[in-house]
Amino acid sequence: MALFYVQGVPIGYMAIMLAMIASMGGFIFGYDTGQISDILLMDDFLLRFAQCGVPGDVATCHFSRVREGLIVSLLSIGTLFGALVGAPTADFLGRRRAMQLECLVFCAGVIVQITSKSEWAQFSVGRLIAGLGVGALSAAVPMYQAETAPPQIRGAMTATYQLFITLGILVAYCISIGTRHMSGSGSWRMVVGLGFIWPAILAIGIQFMPESPRWLASRGDLEKAQRALAVARGIKASEADANYHLRREAEGIRASIEHERNVRGGWLDCFRVENKTLYRTLLGMSLQSLQQLTGANYFFYYGATIFTSVGISDSFVTQIILGSVNFVCTFGGLYVMEKFGRRIPLILGGLWQSAWLLVFAIAGTAKDPSTDKTIGNLMIVSACMFIWGFATTWAPGIWILIGETFPTRTRAKQGALSTASNWMWNFLIAFFTPFITSDIHYKYGFIFASCNLFASVFVFLFLYESSNLSLEAVDQMYNDPNCKPWNSSTWAPPGYDNRRDLIEKTRAEQAHRDDREEAPIEKAARRSSATGSATFDEPAAPNEKV
Known part of the structure; x- marks a missing residue:
């Protein structure tokens, strides 16, 4: 039964449910990203894993730049390899079964972390293992959502992945501020241990969702593929054959699959020039890399440390403010991506983010924010404005594009390569930020501002507008020699x-x-x-x- 209509096409409750359930993979990602910034400042965590001048005196404890960088960034190394492994896993087991397996991997990483006693390396290895699950999910979830969603709401449905990332970050901040004063290891073990809940919701909930119709069709089960389409669109199975749009979409999938049966879909095929496959592989990898180079994770990983240095007495509260802005503004991103497409929001978003990063860097460089409260407040405001722009454009937009840009035969592998690029830059930023900020301090913002300007130019020159098109039509658009990125919105x-x-x-x-x-x-x-x-x-x- 249809809940509502979009552009005259029925949308069923299952389409909404599968977006919400699958997006728990994004919540896991966000929760693991958000927790580490505050955990690094907890007294018991410092006493156990930092280097202390006087044993038992937390005031003398601090992390070396290498140790802090590894604790934060080893998650990203795990996610990099997890994203690459996630592609063949999703192709072999199916999208749903792959997600369930990846939830188990994440839980194994949580166990390693919460059983750590005094060895920081064990905690870091636990984050590495958890990262394998997070990375594989980051490849499987947007792909599953894009392949299952009706084209008319594909942008909003895929963007729920980013919405849940922001929700996970915010929940991690809120839980951290609630546990920070707990005695003993409960302050940080509670935060990490609650991580069992989120994969359980995903693993159980996805069992009741339909499998990707395009994956089913690629396995030759066209009848099940059409039934999966019907379920997602709120159409009874008995009425599936009579529904014009459903028949048309199913026939498009069938024709695409038949065309691709004789075409190989291995890793090397992601780098073939034919059908603009190499173009789209490099496009996806570049967009994911540029999403990291916007500088968002500079605030999410090290936000508590940053705002302590600008004289904020309670950096945990500031983190919650940033997390709230990030979460609330992502709702705007769902609307923006459906209303204005992909290209324009990304171009304007890059310009907006660059402007506020310049304000952040100039303010922090002109005066000492730890002694000038006005400057410190300006830097917080500029960080919030930056996150506002990021949450409504680059944060959801890139995950949408990764799900809808690639052809079926290589979608999983191209998505994995793109996501792995994201995680590679995630690691580099997480690991080297302590070293860079110790040398150039807030001038780091100038680097990210330049990257945002470059990102806007890159989108204008190379990204095609894919909103309101079926995945098969997107493939046709990229292969039309008369279509160029700057006029693709009319194709x-x-x-x-x-x-x-x-x-x-x-x-x-x-x-x-x-x-x-x-x-x-x-x-x-x-x-x-x-x-x-x-x-x-x-x-x-x-x-x-x-």
């Missing part, structure tokens, strides 16, 4: 004049089908409800235009 498949024509005809076709199939009494009831009348209209004639 449409054969049979349509432009993208707007595609949207309008899709809406009209669905309305026409509803007029033919809807029972007269139901139509009359709907008219009555719309006008507020207590009586029913006369049934429309068979050829009456409603």
